Amino acid sequence: MGTLILEIPDDIADAIRLPPKEVDRELHKELALALYQCGVLSSGKVSSLAGMTRWEFEDFLGLHRVRRHYTDENLEEDINYARSHV
Known part of the structure; x- marks a missing residue:
């Protein structure tokens, strides 16, 4: 897996109101x-x-009221998934 490091200034990191973990x-x-x-x-x-x-993640999208992008690729993935679980 590739690694991408995103540096966030200390004042912004401190302003994030979440438990550190x-x-x-x-x-x-x-x-x-x-x-x-x-x-x-x-x-x-x-x-x-x-x-x-x-x-x-679909539920997460719904909670944030994000419109779903349903492409031909998504349809193909869903069909393959359904076929493999019959």
């Missing part, structure tokens, strides 16, 4: 949400980035 996880979720909203990554990729299952 939750900051990394929450920032991953928010980054995933933003990348999905911009159409940069598919729901499968962003759910992995967020550390969630695809279905958990």
Whole structure:
């Protein structure tokens, strides 16, 4: 897995009102949400980035009232998933 390091100024890091152990996880979720909203990554990729299952990420999108991008690729993934679980 590649590593990307994002440096956040101390004053901003201090302003994040989350327990220190939750900051990394929450920032991953928010980054995933933003990348999905911009159409940069598919729901499968962003759910992995967020550390969630695809279905958990779908719920997360709903909580944030984000419109879903459902592409032909998503349809193909869903069909393949359904066929493999029959």
